[in-house]
Amino acid sequence: xxxxxxxxxxxxxxxxxxxxxxxxxxxxxxxxxxxxxxxxxxxxxxxxxxxxxxxxxxxxxxxxxxxxxxxxxxxxxxxxxxxxxxxxxxxxxxxxxxxxxxxxxxxxxxxxxxxxxxxxxxxxxxxxxxxxxxxxxxxxxxxxxxxxxxxxxxxxxxxxxxxxxxxxxxxxxxxxxxxxxxxxxxxxxxxxxxxxxxxxxxxxxxxxxxxxxxxxxxxxxxxxxxxxxxxxxxxxxxxxxxxxxxxxxxxxxxxxxxxxxxxxxxxxxxxxxxxxxxxxxxxxxxxxxxxxxxxxxxxxxxxxxxxxxxxxxxxxxxxxxxxxxxxxxxx
Amino acid sequence: xxxxxxxxxxxxxxxxxxxxxxxxxxxxxxxxxxxxxxxxxxxxxxxxxxxxxxxxxxxxxxxxxxxxxxxxxxxxxxxxxxxxxxxxxxxxxxxxxxxxxxxxxxxxxxxxxxxxxxxxxxxxxxxxxxxxxxxxxxxxxxxxxxxxxxxxxxxxxxxxxxxxxxxxxxxxxxxxxxxxx
Numbered sequence: 001x002x003x004x005x006x007x008x009x010x011x012x013x014x015x016x017x018x019x020x021x022x023x024x025x026x027x028x029x030x031x032x033x034x035x036x037x038x039x040x041x042x043x044x045x046x047x048x049x050x051x052x053x054x055x056x057x058x059x060x061x062x063x064x065x066x067x068x069x070x071x072x073x074x075x076x077x078x079x080x081x082x083x084x085x086x087x088x089x090x091x092x093x094x095x096x097x098x099x100x101x102x103x104x105x106x107x108x109x110x111x112x113x114x115x116x117x118x119x120x121x122x123x124x125x126x127x128x129x130x131x132x133x134x135x136x137x138x139x140x141x142x143x144x145x146x147x148x149x150x151x152x153x154x155x156x157x158x159x160x161x162x163x164x165x166x167x168x169x170x171x172x173x174x175x176x177x178x179x180x181x182x183x184x185x186x187x188x189x190x191x192x193x194x195x196x197x198x199x200x201x202x203x204x205x206x207x208x209x210x211x212x213x214x215x216x217x218x219x220x221x222x223x224x225x226x227x228x229x230x231x232x233x234x235x236x237x238x239x240x241x242x243x244x245x246x247x248x249x250x251x252x253x254x255x256x257x258x259x260x261x262x263x264x265x266x267x268x269x270x271x272x273x274x275x276x277x278x279x280x281x282x283x284x285x286x287x288x289x290x291x292x293x294x295x296x297x298x299x300x301x302x303x304x305x306x307x308x309x310x311x312x313x314x315x316x317x318x319x320x321x322x323x324x325x326x327x328x329x330x331x
Numbered sequence: 332x333x334x335x336x337x338x339x340x341x342x343x344x345x346x347x348x349x350x351x352x353x354x355x356x357x358x359x360x361x362x363x364x365x366x367x368x369x370x371x372x373x374x375x376x377x378x379x380x381x382x383x384x385x386x387x388x389x390x391x392x393x394x395x396x397x398x399x400x401x402x403x404x405x406x407x408x409x410x411x412x413x414x415x416x417x418x419x420x421x422x423x424x425x426x427x428x429x430x431x432x433x434x435x436x437x438x439x440x441x442x443x444x445x446x447x448x449x450x451x452x453x454x455x456x457x458x459x460x461x462x463x464x465x466x467x468x469x470x471x472x473x474x475x476x477x478x479x480x481x482x483x484x485x486x487x488x489x490x491x492x493x494x495x496x497x498x499x500x501x502x503x504x505x506x507x508x509x510x511x512x
Contacts, residue, residue: 002339076378107471111401118409122381125416129374144417151409170471 011103014091019085022252024054025244026287030248033291057241064175064237071132072234076102080127080231087116091253096171098266098276109170110158113257117212120250124214124221124231125162127243131234133205141239142302143221146211148165150218156317157201160324161185161261164195181269183261186210186262195327202262204317206286209254211245211305216294237303255286353393360386373419381412398475 024233028043028050034041043050067076094109096102117182121144129141165173177184186202195201209220213276222230232243259265259282266279363386384407389503391400479487 073375075370076375079378106397108398108401111398111405115409116402118405118413119381121413122408124379125413125420126374129416129420141417141420143419144413148410148413148417162472166473245469296508 008103011093013129015103016089019089019092019249019252020245023248024058024197024249026248027057027244029287030291030294033288035293037295039290061241066237066239067234069132069234073130076126076130076198077234078239080123080130081235081242081246083126085242085249086122087119088249089248090116090251094170095253095256096174096260096265098157099171099175099275100275102171105169105171108168108198110162110168110173110261111256112257113253114155114158117250117253118147118151120246123246125241127235128231131231133233135227135229136233138230139221139223139227139233143214143231145302146214146218146220146305149306150208150211150313153204153309153313153317154212155318156314156321157205157208159260160317160321163321163324163328170260170265174260174267177264178267178274181264184262184264184267195324198262200316200318202258204313204320205262205302206258206322207308207313209258210293211309213250213254213290215247215251215290217300218305219294219299220305223299225299251287251290252283255283255290258286259283353390356386356389356393358386361384362386374416377412377416381408384412385407422489475480506508 011267032042043053046052046056068074076223086127091102093114094106096105096245098110124143124147128136128138128143131137148272161173162168166308167176167213173185181187186198189328214221222232224230227233232240235243254278259279261281263286267274360383363379363381363383367376368375370379370380374412384403388400388403391397391403452505
């Protein structure tokens with residue numbers, strides 16, 4: 001009893017530390033990546049390679065005054081940034097980083113991550129509504145329609161994977177992909193699926209992750225050229241900081257999930273030395289892709305965004321689901 | 332009532348702490364429900380509703396059904412509450428209207444109905460002897476699927492009828508609105 005209690009505390013502290021450190025240092029990575037793509041140095045003054053920038057930014061943000069606008073709904077204004085950060089941290093509890101490093105493996109691991117990820121959307125609604133700011137309000141209307149639109153193809157694609165593996169247990173899903181790179185769910189023929197469309201499922205899933213985390217080219221929620229800063233227009237100090245950290249923590253969760261569902265989790269591509277390092281490597285490759293995409297593609301329009309989901313991704317993922325079900329019946 | 336208080340175990344025994352956790356879940360649910368009913372701003376009501384849903388999900392988790400708990404959060408918080416808030420944002424930009432107590436159900440009749448329901452549930456809860464159920468299966472997707480399509484297929488079908496009625500209702504309301512213009 002005592003031992004499990006200690007384990008739980010360690011796991012929770014580790015999850016919070018991992019989420020917060022990643023959130024802080026991904027800001028640095030993003031700024032360096034942006035600078036590289038735009039051919040400028042980026043933050044490189046504080047510490048080696050500018051590595052001291054995130055803690056300094058944190059101190060600066062915490063030293064600032066937290067202003068609450070006059071007409072704002074105080075309770076919800078304060079609740080919104082907290083609600084942005086905590087679902088991401090909750091998700092880390094069930095993500096397996098290797099076959100031993102997992103805080104609490106659950107039968108319904110995927111479901112838990114999606115359940116808490118769906119709560120993140122509410123934080124944007126609360127933030128936009130409680131600020132009493134028209135730009136923030138418009139932003140949250142956009143964010144909600146976006147969240148509703150992209151959650152559907154994402155869940156359908158996940159159901160496809162769950163049908164192939166027959167389990168919602170994240171560790172079991174990774175275990176089924178062990179062996180070699182060809183057993184990963186992303187690869188069509190030799191894997192468990194025999195499904196030619198798996199690479200497309202991966203693309204759909206990854207696109208939806210981009211949209212669900214409000215990343216460019218789908219960052220209509222904070223479109224700074226149209227809506228000042230979107231839902232966090234009125235937020236200063238650490239309220240703003242929490243929104244930012246929440247976004248990056250969500251990116252980490254999304255990348256973890258993509259790694260587990262499609263890229264074989266902690267399995268090595270050649271069947272050698274499976275372990276947490278492979279997971280971390282894949283995770284940061286995906287996050288790098290996130291940053292790369294953000295600074296490469298221009299923002300879409302809101303119509304383009306909604307059309308992409310309702311007219312292309314949802315029909316495609318539904319077809320994919322039926323096709324996979326048929327294949328599973330045949331083989 | 333909290334079943335563990337009937338035997339009244341010590342507060343710091345396992346059963347006592349379990350009872351405290353259960354009471355916390357119940358409190359969260361009740362507080363959420365009160366916020367949802369009594370706030371004068373619709374968005375706050377939605378926030379209360381979400382708190383209530385999370386509390387109910389906590390009770391499901393407490394009762395050893397993580398699948399139902401996660402589904403509760405995913406569907407009610409992730410889909411229903413988001414859709415409700417979307418509807419509020421589209422419908423009423425100035426939300427500061429205090430909706431007064433109106434209608435025949437609001438006064439004594441409302442209290443009567445509530446009392447009847449609460450009393451009925453209380454009597455039912457006290458008269459049932461709550462047997463501790465064994466864990467039916469391991470809660471994996473396969474088991475849940477088999478159970479849903481065999482033993483509980485009636486429930487499964489009933490849920491789809493509820494959804495069908497909801498869709499029909501939405502269609503009826505939408506048609507009325509169109510003719511009114």
